[in-house]
Amino acid sequence: MSVTNSHNRDANVADATLPQRRAAMAVLAKATAADIARGLSHVGSDVAFTDARPAEIGLVMLRGRIGGGGAPFNIGETTVTRAAVRLASGETGFGYVLGRDREKARLAALCDALWQIDAKRQPVEDHIIAPLRQQQRERRALARAQTAATRVDFFTLVRGEDER
Amino acid sequence: MYVTVKGGERAIDNAHALLADKRRGDRDVAELSLAQIDNQLALGVDRVMSEGSLYDRELAALALKQARGDMVEAIFLLRAYRTTLPRFGASAPVETGAMDIRRRISATFKDLPGGQVLGPTFDYTHRLLDHTLTEQSDVPAAATAPTDETAFRSVADLLAGSGLIEGDAEPAGEVGDLTREPLSFPAGRDLRLQNLARGDEGFLLALAYSTQRGFGRNHPFAGEIRYGEVEVEFFAEDAGFTVPLGTVAITECQMVNQFTGTATQAPRFTRGYGIAFGQSERKSMAMALVDRALRARELGEEAGSPAQDEEFVLSHSDNVQATGFVEHLKLPHYVDFQAELGLLRQLQAEFFERGTETPEGSSKETPMQDAAE
Numbered sequence: 001m002s003v004t005n006s007h008n009r010d011a012n013v014a015d016a017t018l019p020q021r022r023a024a025m026a027v028l029a030k031a032t033a034a035d036i037a038r039g040l041s042h043v044g045s046d047v048a049f050t051d052a053r054p055a056e057i058g059l060v061m062l063r064g065r066i067g068g069g070g071a072p073f074n075i076g077e078t079t080v081t082r083a084a085v086r087l088a089s090g091e092t093g094f095g096y097v098l099g100r101d102r103e104k105a106r107l108a109a110l111c112d113a114l115w116q117i118d119a120k121r122q123p124v125e126d127h128i129i130a131p132l133r134q135q136q137r138e139r140r141a142l143a144r145a146q147t148a149a150t151r152v153d154f155f156t157l158v159r160g161e162d163e164r
Numbered sequence: 165m166y167v168t169v170k171g172g173e174r175a176i177d178n179a180h181a182l183l184a185d186k187r188r189g190d191r192d193v194a195e196l197s198l199a200q201i202d203n204q205l206a207l208g209v210d211r212v213m214s215e216g217s218l219y220d221r222e223l224a225a226l227a228l229k230q231a232r233g234d235m236v237e238a239i240f241l242l243r244a245y246r247t248t249l250p251r252f253g254a255s256a257p258v259e260t261g262a263m264d265i266r267r268r269i270s271a272t273f274k275d276l277p278g279g280q281v282l283g284p285t286f287d288y289t290h291r292l293l294d295h296t297l298t299e300q301s302d303v304p305a306a307a308t309a310p311t312d313e314t315a316f317r318s319v320a321d322l323l324a325g326s327g328l329i330e331g332d333a334e335p336a337g338e339v340g341d342l343t344r345e346p347l348s349f350p351a352g353r354d355l356r357l358q359n360l361a362r363g364d365e366g367f368l369l370a371l372a373y374s375t376q377r378g379f380g381r382n383h384p385f386a387g388e389i390r391y392g393e394v395e396v397e398f399f400a401e402d403a404g405f406t407v408p409l410g411t412v413a414i415t416e417c418q419m420v421n422q423f424t425g426t427a428t429q430a431p432r433f434t435r436g437y438g439i440a441f442g443q444s445e446r447k448s449m450a451m452a453l454v455d456r457a458l459r460a461r462e463l464g465e466e467a468g469s470p471a472q473d474e475e476f477v478l479s480h481s482d483n484v485q486a487t488g489f490v491e492h493l494k495l496p497h498y499v500d501f502q503a504e505l506g507l508l509r510q511l512q513a514e515f516f517e518r519g520t521e522t523p524e525g526s527s528k529e530t531p532m533q534d535a536a537e
Binding site: 018025029053056057059061062065067070072076077078079082096097098100140141142143145147148150152154 | 260281403
């Protein structure tokens with residue numbers, strides 16, 4: 001079946017850390033490869049890993065909802081790059097990112113794998129995710145503030161004679 | 165039967181080299197970068213992505229550069245590119261209600277939760293050429309204002325609570341995909357919207373305009389137009405859970421149209437829906453009007469106008485198909501034409517033979533002769 005019930009399927013992954021892991025993946029997906037690499041350099045490169053899935057560029061059909069909230073329909077496709085890495089200790093990390101940056105997908109996968117190691121999670125959060133999240137928040141805050149400056153303040157011009 | 169005629173290879177090679185030369189233009193003028201196109205011709209990039217049916221700003225910018233600014237050619241390039249890639253699957257439906265808003269206006273309610281924010285718009289400009297842009301401009305940063313966290317509730321939501329507007333259709337079965345199955349008629353609304361979302365802006369604009377001028381009138385109001393970023397999520401089979409992919413920019417239009425009711429259903433407003441990649445306001449508005457027009461039969465309206473004719477609209481909305489068929493006329497048709505010419509000579513010979521026997525056969529200037537010249 002389609003992905004319309006994807007969140008239900010997530011219930012199969014009985015892992016309390018999943019929301020936090022997904023939040024980290026969301027930050028990585030919006031970052032640049034260079035920024036992720038810079039963060040990774042602070043976490044340490046003492047972990048051996050192999051490419052479980054070499055980075056691959058493909059398409060994902062973007063779906064919307066009829067009328068904004070109804071049945072799903074296909075709007076059009078987007079480019080997506082995915083990769084998976086396996087650590088020597090057994091964890092598999094996944095990188096799924098919009099666009100065609102293979103290096104970014106691979107680095108995101110490596111971050112996701114490291115994140116799953118208890119001893120590495122906090123360093124990954126502190127040195128990679130947190131600074132990127134902050135950067136993204138600031139960008140979003142600026143865009144929202146610029147948007148807010150274009151808010152319309154309506155006022156009504158009273159015409160004719162009011163009976164007071 | 166096809167007869168192959170060979171030749172022209174050198175001419176073609178040189179023509180393509182000349183094209184590359186002309187595309188680059190005067191070498192003393194700086195070459196355009198893709199980042200420049202993406203940033204400074206952003207709405208052109210948005211249109212190429214929408215009608216190319218592929219969200220990728222850099223590829224759309226490349227297509228525009230390669231096509232020398234020819235939109236339909238750029239759209240064609242993007243469509244061709246997508247066929248080279250595997251498809252991983254379909255995203256979870258994007259939630260436009262949770263959009264990170266960059267523009268949101270309503271022509272029906274002025275006081276909406278979240279307010280009306282104009283964002284970067286051509287509206288209320290005077291459409292006078294700005295000669296300061298002729299030279300390099302020094303543009304100050306845009307103004308900012310404190311934000312409030314009020315959610316931008318949609319107009320459809322507000323009206324729905326009061327029972328004054330129709331709701332959204334419930335999910336029903338598989339989602340149709342016209343890139344996998346050829347379109348057949350009647351088409352479900354999911355397929356119609358997919359077709360319109362990749363349809364030619366000019367074609368949809370003209371059809372939408374025709375409904376306003378009386379060819380399928382349905383009395384529209386722009387209930388809401390919103391533009392901003394939406395999160396994209398995808399169920400990754402290998403990971404076993406839904407992964408976030410990032411955000412895409414989307415424009416959505418909710419058109420509120422004249423009411424219908426039935427014996428069992430109180431009269432209420434109906435809606436048309438439009439959506440497009442990037443900031444594509446005209447496209448999404450036109451799409452919403454045409455979507456509503458195509459619902460004529462479903463809503464029990466008289467359906468005699470072009471915009472209400474599903475087969476006419478959906479079969480001619482795609483500018484890649486349209487340009488392919490129109491432009492193929494310039495490719496060599498020598499053998500076809502020779503056959504027609506042979507037939508015509510025979511018809512003329514017969515005509516003149518008869519002409520010598522009848523008094524009216526004196527005129528030798530015939531329309532057919534003109535056409536063959």
